[in-house]
Amino acid sequence: MTHHCCEEMTSQVNWHCDQHDDPFSCPDALVGFTAKFQEYGLFIHDGGTSRIGIVFCPWCGQRLPESQRDRWFEELESRGIDPWEDEVPAEFQDDRWLTSPQEKR
Template sequence: MRLTLAKIVLPQVIQSMTSTTPPQMTHCCQSMQYFADYHCPDHANPFDCPDQLIVYHAPTRSYGLIVHDGGSSTIEIRFCPWCGTHLTGSTAV
């Protein structure tokens, strides 16, 4: 069974994909844009929010997947989990 992008992303991302005015993209795709820039209204710390999946470190342009184990660990990623684009700022080997 093949899943399409529209079935796995949040409704806000789907709405932005169908908008006539394209948003300012600073990340590789709209899904990464949404998750890297996500700010939870209920949690000040992104590591406390179960909906926060990605952290973006602007000075190094690196991305990490949050490890939701109660700490503040991340796993640096080199490729976008949604579109597969190489994340050029990543320093992971």
């Protein structure tokens, strides 16, 4: 489980709405977090699924973790896995791959 920088960020990332199943549809959902990439973003409520990436917490001002997106793709490539064509292992669906015993970088 990822620990976020402050209580407000944790509250925002874990936001659940009784009226909307999808945070992109909920006007009260502000921040999304993608665990496998360690990326935070502000939802763009325009009917799509876009987010604007952020590098500082809007509430406490702390610098957020560096994105692991490139590293995620590199790790899959080193294992011969094409994420667009092949089945991606379960540990790469969230942040487990960052702490897995195989990952010694």
